[in-house]
Amino acid sequence: MSANPLEIQSLTGLGEAEIQQRIVAAKQALGERLIILGHHYQREEVFRHADVSGDSLKLSRRAADSDAEYIVFCGVHFMAEVADIVSRPEQIAILPDLAAGCSMADMANLANVERAWRELSQVLAVDEQITPVTYINSAADLKAFCGRHGGIVCTSTNARHVLDWSFGRREKVLFFPDQHLGRNTAFNMGIPLQDMVVWDFDQPMGGLTREQIRGAKMILWKGFCSVHQMFKPAFIDQFKARHPETKVISHPESSFEVCQKSDHVGSTEYIINTIRDSEPGTRWLVGTELNLVNRLHEQFKHEGKFVHFMSGTVCMCSTMFRIGPEALLWSLENLVQDKVVNQIKVPETEAGQALLALNRMLEISP
Ligand code: CIZ
Numbered sequence: 001m002s003a004n005p006l007e008i009q010s011l012t013g014l015g016e017a018e019i020q021q022r023i024v025a026a027k028q029a030l031g032e033r034l035i036i037l038g039h040h041y042q043r044e045e046v047f048r049h050a051d052v053s054g055d056s057l058k059l060s061r062r063a064a065d066s067d068a069e070y071i072v073f074c075g076v077h078f079m080a081e082v083a084d085i086v087s088r089p090e091q092i093a094i095l096p097d098l099a100a101g102c103s104m105a106d107m108a109n110l111a112n113v114e115r116a117w118r119e120l121s122q123v124l125a126v127d128e129q130i131t132p133v134t135y136i137n138s139a140a141d142l143k144a145f146c147g148r149h150g151g152i153v154c155t156s157t158n159a160r161h162v163l164d165w166s167f168g169r170r171e172k173v174l175f176f177p178d179q180h181l182g183r184n185t186a187f188n189m190g191i192p193l194q195d196m197v198v199w200d201f202d203q204p205m206g207g208l209t210r211e212q213i214r215g216a217k218m219i220l221w222k223g224f225c226s227v228h229q230m231f232k233p234a235f236i237d238q239f240k241a242r243h244p245e246t247k248v249i250s251h252p253e254s255s256f257e258v259c260q261k262s263d264h265v266g267s268t269e270y271i272i273n274t275i276r277d278s279e280p281g282t283r284w285l286v287g288t289e290l291n292l293v294n295r296l297h298e299q300f301k302h303e304g305k306f307v308h309f310m311s312g313t314v315c316m317c318s319t320m321f322r323i324g325p326e327a328l329l330w331s332l333e334n335l336v337q338d339k340v341v342n343q344i345k346v347p348e349t350e351a352g353q354a355l356l357a358l359n360r361m362l363e364i365s366p
């Protein structure tokens, strides 16, 4: 059974307080049969109900360890797919709103990646020379592609370990879908920009010459996150002109120029921990999703830390926002009645191959 927008809509007529109370009651009724995993980018009205919050690496580990019958994922589609893949077959992964996708993940699909692999094989011995690395922000069939071709998954927390592992095996990496995470991580490992090329999936041979392909160490897919690409170096300059003491911290999905102007670059877990461990009085300018930055602002203002968002406009992840309290309530109340709605189930063969690539990642992650 999948989302019935009318059923969810009928809940939007309820007051916010009643929705919140009913979520708590449904959670209580389900007890240990349920675990709610909440990504850092979720909005507050939903995030507060998470049993475990974290980034995709932490949440995929918790999904793999959990004994709960139902894993309700407050996050986006690829995260619920990962929960399904790493959990046991009898466990059920649920995404409260099926429209919660990821525009970056959609920038790479299996047809485009297989075409790239075929075209690259005209120039290179692909299975000996290239490790395919997919960011966890990608569909399960791309993780399966990496599983089949000796490749691996990465998150923003372990991207460096994953690239070290990959270059330890083969001389080149095809990195998709996010060019920025690939470029920022490789550059920090000492790979110069001239050793990186961008694969334009809309063009034959990625728009590259044979020489460019032969000469590259990193082949970066031309994908990006529409939220993180809003952050601009000029904003950092203007902010620092007003508050020169500011420390700048950015997510590696931000552009190269923004990351170069940042004092720290890292995943959401890294950003949270770095601000948590900083001295009272520190002023932070943060380049990541708005809901997380607002939460950090609220959490740390009592310690005298100043947390600011790296944009004058409201740029938040609209697909993360799809998971509203009404959708969460709708999925939980159905479970109370033993009705499973919005189950995310990855086909068995694909899941098995994707698990190979995910397990390689989990084994080498810190
Ligand atoms: O890996 C994740 O959870 C994402 C999407 C961001 C981050 O760095 O935590």
Ligand code: SF4
Residues within 6 Å of the ligand: 041, 076, 101, 102, 103, 104, 105, 137, 225, 226, 227, 228, 253, 289, 317, 318, 319, 320
């Ligand atoms: Fe995808 Fe960007 Fe939203 Fe993360 S913030 S889920 S990468 S669109």
